Amino acid sequence: MELKLNLNGRNVTGHIDPGTLLIDFLRQQGCVSVKRGCETANCGLCTVLMDGRPVLSCSVLAARAEGHRVETLEGLQQEAADFAGFIADQGADQCGFCNPGFVMNTIALLREIPEPTDDQIRAYLAGNLCRCSGYDGQLRGIRAYLDSRKK
Amino acid sequence: MRSIQKYVRAESLEQAYQLNQNRRSRVLGGMLWLKMGRGPLGTVIDLQDLGLDTIEETEEGFSIGAMVTLRQLEQHPGLNAYTRGAMAQAVKDIVGVQFRNLATVGGSLWGRFGFSDVLTQFLAMDTTVELYQGGLVPLEEFACRKPDRDILVRVHVEKTPGVFRYQAMRNQRTDFPVLTCALSRVSGEYRAVIGARPGRAMVLRDREGLLAGGITEDSAKAFARWAAEQIPTQGNLRGSGAYRTHLVKVLTLRGLKELEETGRTDPWN
Numbered sequence: 465m466e467l468k469l470n471l472n473g474r475n476v477t478g479h480i481d482p483g484t485l486l487i488d489f490l491r492q493q494g495c496v497s498v499k500r501g502c503e504t505a506n507c508g509l510c511t512v513l514m515d516g517r518p519v520l521s522c523s524v525l526a527a528r529a530e531g532h533r534v535e536t537l538e539g540l541q542q543e544a545a546d547f548a549g550f551i552a553d554q555g556a557d558q559c560g561f562c563n564p565g566f567v568m569n570t571i572a573l574l575r576e577i578p579e580p581t582d583d584q585i586r587a588y589l590a591g592n593l594c595r596c597s598g599y600d601g602q603l604r605g606i607r608a609y610l611d612s613r614k615k
Numbered sequence: 616m617r618s619i620q621k622y623v624r625a626e627s628l629e630q631a632y633q634l635n636q637n638r639r640s641r642v643l644g645g646m647l648w649l650k651m652g653r654g655p656l657g658t659v660i661d662l663q664d665l666g667l668d669t670i671e672e673t674e675e676g677f678s679i680g681a682m683v684t685l686r687q688l689e690q691h692p693g694l695n696a697y698t699r700g701a702m703a704q705a706v707k708d709i710v711g712v713q714f715r716n717l718a719t720v721g722g723s724l725w726g727r728f729g730f731s732d733v734l735t736q737f738l739a740m741d742t743t744v745e746l747y748q749g750g751l752v753p754l755e756e757f758a759c760r761k762p763d764r765d766i767l768v769r770v771h772v773e774k775t776p777g778v779f780r781y782q783a784m785r786n787q788r789t790d791f792p793v794l795t796c797a798l799s800r801v802s803g804e805y806r807a808v809i810g811a812r813p814g815r816a817m818v819l820r821d822r823e824g825l826l827a828g829g830i831t832e833d834s835a836k837a838f839a840r841w842a843a844e845q846i847p848t849q850g851n852l853r854g855s856g857a858y859r860t861h862l863v864k865v866l867t868l869r870g871l872k873e874l875e876e877t878g879r880t881d882p883w884n
């Protein structure tokens with residue numbers, strides 16, 4: 465079947481099977497920042513924005529995205545660059561595998577709650593699992609970024 | 616991922632219902648649970664164009680479309696004002712924000728999952744489900760029925776004067792709950808709804824009149840002890856039956872005290 469959606473600001477058309485997952489369609493379109501972790505809706509690695517809301521692309525049928533707006537890290541480089549350096553400075557990225565999902569969900573967090581408390585950050589990012597870091601580095605990085613904005 | 620033969624965006628409920636009569640068809644909620652099952656699927660039916668993704672509030676109550684997400688429940692000011700935040704409390708630890716942006720009320724109640732925080736909280740309120748063929752059915756009755764080939768269209772919650780308190784015990788944030796516990800006093804009737812026993816949530820009413828004189832330290836303890844005797848529990852990998860029974864007592868007692876406190880500052884509505 466044919467699929468038309470808006471991907472990172474561009475209208476794209478593709479051919480899919482009814483059971484194609486959004487993650488696979490996006491990767492075929494060259495958005496390889498979107499990665500597969502658990503594939504059971506638990507880890508947050510495959511996070512993309514659909515109509516501005518963060519969702520798990522491993523659990524959405526590509527067909528359901530017809531007519532919708534999808535954003536991946538490829539289209540949000542500038543917004544991500546603002547805070548990603550602060551997270552790296554805290555040594556929060558170790559193997560780095562979880563990073564694209566964390567960055568995407570942090571973008572969604574900061575759009576929704578521009579001045580989050582630490583508890584709000586923890587709650588919003590609770591669905592992004594990291595095997596290496598223990599989460600404190602990410603929290604410190606986001607906090608450092610928020611503090612730098614106030615200066 | 617399961618193989619899917621055909622994807623259809625339904626143009627009407629009648630079309631969705633007709634398609635769903637085939638044994639291999641499935642209605643799509645958020646697809647999060649559906650995806651975990653085994654075996655190929657025939658036609659999957661998407662309800663996204665049927666306007667079932669809104670929560671409508673009137674003086675009398677709420678009408679919640681089947682495609683409303685758990686995140687919408689969490690953030691709806693009216694629902695959370697009515698439940699004193701119990702609705703948000705019930706869903707806030709279900710995996711993560713991205714998950715709750717997908718998981719639907721329809722799929723959550725249709726599934727009648729034993730572990731369901733969603734079913735537990737809705738049973739604490741005056742909730743009716745609207746089925747396309749079956750019409751209006753009280754949630755308590757619906758929860759005991761076996762799934763058939765009907766379609767859940769909307770969920771109705773009456774704004775019966777009441778107070779609510781939701782708690783769940785988890786071994787780890789975002790994991791399935793070890794026990795869920797919603798307490799309410801609706802139109803003067805106390806309810807303790809206990810789920811993740813690990814069986815499906817059940818509603819316990821104050822049949823013995825232990826709380827008839829109101830919530831005091833002693834009456835709350837007596838009710839919590841009685842609840843622990845009444846609620847059947849079992850063990851699974853998240854906790855033993857004995858641990859769950861202990862949790863019934865602890866969470867019921869704690870919840871009742873909090874209900875009493877809420878009632879004092881906000882006199883039972």
Ligand SMILES: Cc1cc2nc3c(=O)[nH]c(=O)nc-3n(C[C@H](O)[C@H](O)[C@H](O)COP(=O)(O)OP(=O)(O)OC[C@H]3O[C@@H](n4cnc5c(N)ncnc54)[C@H](O)[C@@H]3O)c2cc1C
Nearest residue numbers: 642644645646647648649681719721722723731732766767
């Ligand atoms: C990894 C994981 C962790 C979870 N953790 C929790 C938790 O901690 N607490 C909790 O409460 N829940 C939890 N859940 C359950 C989750 O919250 C949802 O209840 C569940 O995914 C079903 O909702 P859905 O929208 O994804 O429905 P789907 O998976 O799309 O559908 C579920 C079933 O309902 C049918 N269906 C869907 N909508 C309708 C309708 N309108 N009419 C008729 N039939 C319909 C489908 O055909 C399917 O058979 C978890 C689920 C997963 C996958």
Ligand code: FES
Nearest residue numbers: 501502503508522
């Ligand atoms: S790959 Fe999608 S949540 Fe883990």
Ligand code: FES
Nearest residue numbers: 558562594595596
């Ligand atoms: S840095 Fe390795 S999984 Fe997060």
